Amino acid sequence: MEITYLEAIRQALWEEMERDKRVFMLGEDIGVYGGAFKVTKGLLEKFGPERVIDTPLSESAFVGAAIGAALMGMRPVVEMQFSDFIACAFDQIVNMAAKHHYRIGEPIPLVIRAPYGGGIHAGPFHSQCPEAWFFHVAGLKLVAPSTPADAKGLLKAAIRDPNPVIYFEHKYLYRHIKGEVPDSDTIVPIGQAEVKRPGSTVSVITYGAMLQHSLAAAERLLSEGIDLEVVDLRTLQPLDMATIASSVKKTGRVMVVHEAPKTGGIGGEIAARIAEELFQYLDAPIVRVAAPHTPVPFSPVLEEAYLPNPDTIAGKARELAGF
Amino acid sequence: MMGVQQPAQAELLNIYYYLKLTRGLEQRVITLYRQGKIVGGVYLGTGEEAIAVGSAAALEPNDVIAPTHRDLGANLMKGITPKEYMAQYLAKQTGITRGRDGNVHFGDIRRGIIGFISPMADLLPVAAGVALTFKLRRERRVVAAFFGDGASSRGDFHEALNFAAVLKLPVVFICHNNQYAYSTPLSRQMAIEHVADRAKAYGMPGITVDGNDVLAVRDAVAEAVARARAGDGPSLVEGKTMRMRGHAEHDDASYVPPALLEEWRARDPIDRFTAYLRDQKVLDDASAKAIDDRIAKEIEEAVLFAESSPLPDTKDLLEGVYAA
Ligand SMILES: Cc1ncc(C[n+]2csc(CCOP(=O)(O)OP(=O)(O)O)c2C)c(N)n1
Ligand SMILES: [Mg+2]
Numbered sequence: 001m002e003i004t005y006l007e008a009i010r011q012a013l014w015e016e017m018e019r020d021k022r023v024f025m026l027g028e029d030i031g032v033y034g035g036a037f038k039v040t041k042g043l044l045e046k047f048g049p050e051r052v053i054d055t056p057l058s059e060s061a062f063v064g065a066a067i068g069a070a071l072m073g074m075r076p077v078v079e080m081q082f083s084d085f086i087a088c089a090f091d092q093i094v095n096m097a098a099k100h101h102y103r104i105g106e107p108i109p110l111v112i113r114a115p116y117g118g119g120i121h122a123g124p125f126h127s128q129c130p131e132a133w134f135f136h137v138a139g140l141k142l143v144a145p146s147t148p149a150d151a152k153g154l155l156k157a158a159i160r161d162p163n164p165v166i167y168f169e170h171k172y173l174y175r176h177i178k179g180e181v182p183d184s185d186t187i188v189p190i191g192q193a194e195v196k197r198p199g200s201t202v203s204v205i206t207y208g209a210m211l212q213h214s215l216a217a218a219e220r221l222l223s224e225g226i227d228l229e230v231v232d233l234r235t236l237q238p239l240d241m242a243t244i245a246s247s248v249k250k251t252g253r254v255m256v257v258h259e260a261p262k263t264g265g266i267g268g269e270i271a272a273r274i275a276e277e278l279f280q281y282l283d284a285p286i287v288r289v290a291a292p293h294t295p296v297p298f299s300p301v302l303e304e305a306y307l308p309n310p311d312t313i314a315g316k317a318r319e320l321a322g323f
Numbered sequence: 324m325m326g327v328q329q330p331a332q333a334e335l336l337n338i339y340y341y342l343k344l345t346r347g348l349e350q351r352v353i354t355l356y357r358q359g360k361i362v363g364g365v366y367l368g369t370g371e372e373a374i375a376v377g378s379a380a381a382l383e384p385n386d387v388i389a390p391t392h393r394d395l396g397a398n399l400m401k402g403i404t405p406k407e408y409m410a411q412y413l414a415k416q417t418g419i420t421r422g423r424d425g426n427v428h429f430g431d432i433r434r435g436i437i438g439f440i441s442p443m444a445d446l447l448p449v450a451a452g453v454a455l456t457f458k459l460r461r462e463r464r465v466v467a468a469f470f471g472d473g474a475s476s477r478g479d480f481h482e483a484l485n486f487a488a489v490l491k492l493p494v495v496f497i498c499h500n501n502q503y504a505y506s507t508p509l510s511r512q513m514a515i516e517h518v519a520d521r522a523k524a525y526g527m528p529g530i531t532v533d534g535n536d537v538l539a540v541r542d543a544v545a546e547a548v549a550r551a552r553a554g555d556g557p558s559l560v561e562g563k564t565m566r567m568r569g570h571a572e573h574d575d576a577s578y579v580p581p582a583l584l585e586e587w588r589a590r591d592p593i594d595r596f597t598a599y600l601r602d603q604k605v606l607d608d609a610s611a612k613a614i615d616d617r618i619a620k621e622i623e624e625a626v627l628f629a630e631s632s633p634l635p636d637t638k639d640l641l642e643g644v645y646a647a
Contacts, residue, residue: 028504028505028507029505029506029507032506032578033505033506033578036505054506054507054511056473056476056507056511056512056513057443057473057474057476057477057504057507057512058476058477058478059477060477060478061476061478081505082441084441084442085441085442087442088442088477088478088479121362121363121425122363122364123363123424123425123426123428123441124423124424124428125428125440125441125442126364126441292640292641293641293644294640294641294644295423295644297422297423297424297635297640298363298414298420298422298423298424298425298428299414299415299422299423299425299634299635300362300414301414301422301634301635301637302422302423302635302637302640304637305637305640306640
C-alpha cells in the first residue's frame, strides 16, 4: 500500500515505540494536538502521556532534557515544531550532545526531528533548511529522507543509532508524495546514499525536496539525449563518498542540487571532496544549483524565484552536459 | 510625571476607534483568507485587543513597542496603516516588508516598532537593548515589550527580564496570558498561577490585570511606564485574556473547551468598553455609527489598495541582504 511521507514517519515512530520501551517523545503540541503537522497524531492515545510528552515552549530545555534521558539509556525522540526553532536549542545540540561521546566516551542516543524546507508559503522563519548549521559540527549525524520508504527506514535507523541524529523531514513532502513502504521492519542504514535514477550523462547529487525536482528535470531532458543519474544522499553526515564516487566515475560530470542556500551549503563540501578525491574522473567543472544568499522570502512570487525547480536544474544540467 | 491620569473623552474615543479598527481589519483578513486571497499563516488577536490597545494608549509618541503576533492594535497606534497591513497580508510590494515577510512579521523602528520575528520571546532581549540605549542616551523614553504565556517559558524571556532588572532599564514587559500556547493550556506551560509571579524572581513589580478591560490595562501599563520613565526600572504586566480563535486560522482549536470560550465571549473587551462608553455618555448611537462607518470605509479602502498593489518584483530578490 502506498502511504504519504508523513504517514511513513508516523509509522516509524509507532513501530519503534512498540519495539523499544525506552523510546519516548518530547515536544510542543505533540500529544493532545498530534503535532503542528499531525505527524504524532494517535501516538498519545496509543502510548500514553509518559511516552508522548507535551512540553512547555522551551526548546533548550526539552533538548537538554532529552540529552539527559539519553545519557541514562533512554531513547528520546524530540520534535521541533519547525526546524527554524532548532536555533533556540543550538547550544545544547552543538556543545552538549555533539561533543559528549568524544570527550567522555558515553553515547547520546538522541533523535531530533526537524520539519524543514520551503515551498509552503511560510516565510523566513518557517521555511529554512538549516542542515548546514550542523554539518560543520563533529559528533552529529544528519539525515534527510526524500521518499516515504526512506523516511521510515531512516527514522528507525536514527532511533536505533547510539549518536545524536538530526532527522530533517521536509514539510513540502509531508503530503505531496506517496510511495510504497515495506511492511517489514526495514532499516535504511545511516550513511548510505542511493541512486534513485541511473543515467550516464550527468550525476545529480541531491536530497530532500530537490530529489523530486531533479527527477522531473531528468524526465524533461531525456528527449534531448541527456541522461541524468540522480543520486539521493539520504544521509548528509556522514557522506556516502563511495556511492558518490561510483556515480562520478560513470558520468564525469557532477551537479549538486540542494534547497538550502549555496553559500556555505553542504554542496560546497561535496564539490570540494569530489575535487580532492576524484579530480581525475571529472570531464567538466562541478556545478551547484541551490538557493541564493538571502533569507527565504514570503511572497509566493519571490519564493518561487528563490527555490531551485526542475527548470533551473534542467537548464544547468543542459549546460553541463554540453561542456 | 508619576501617577496615572484619567483619560479624557477624546482619548476614550481614540481607544474605541483602535479597538474596533483592529477587530474590523482582522475580521476582514479572515474573509480574505477563506477566499484564498491570503496564503500562509493568519494570526489574530480577536478577544485580546484590549491588551495591545490599552498598553499602547499608555505610551508617549516616541516610545517604542516590541509587539508579539497578537498586537495589531498597538501597531496601528504606532502608525501602521490599514493599507500597509492588508498589503502585507496579501504579500504585495506595498506591504510593510515588501513581500519579504508575511502577515504579522513586520516592524518599523522609525515608527517605534521593533520588527517581530517568529521565535517566541526573541524580541524581549532586543527590547531591553532599545531600553538600554534610551538609558545611555539619557532619553526619557520607554519600551513596551509584548509576549505570550508560552513565550514566558523560553530562556530568552528569563534572560531579558533579569538583564533589564539588573541594568534598571526602562522597559515594560506585557504578557497576553490568553490561556493557551497553540494547543498547550497554561497548566502544561507553567506550575504557577500568574505569569506576573515570575517578576518576583527578577526583582521587579509584577501586576496582573483583567486583560479584557482596556482601561485596567491602560492604567497598569501607565503606572509601569511612569516607573520606567522615572528611572526605576522594568515591570511585568500580565493581562488575563483568552485566545478566542485558533492559534492561527488553519487551527480549529477543537482542544479548547467550548464552555471556556463562552465564558470569555461574555467578557468581550470591545463589548464591555462600548457599554462603558455608552454608560458614561461618551458614546451614543450617532457617534458610534460615525466611528464604525469611518472604520468600515478605511478597511475597504485598505483591501482595495492591497488588491490593486503590485506583487514584489523578482528582480529585487537578491537586494537588501546587507546594508549599504
Ligand atoms: C521558539 C519557538 N518555538 C515554537 C514556536 C511555534 N509557535 C508559534 S506561536 C506558539 C505558541 C505561542 O504561545 P504564546 O506565547 O502563549 O502566544 P499566543 O500564540 O498564545 O498568543 C508556538 C509554539 C515559535 N514560534 N517559537
Ligand atoms: Mg498564549
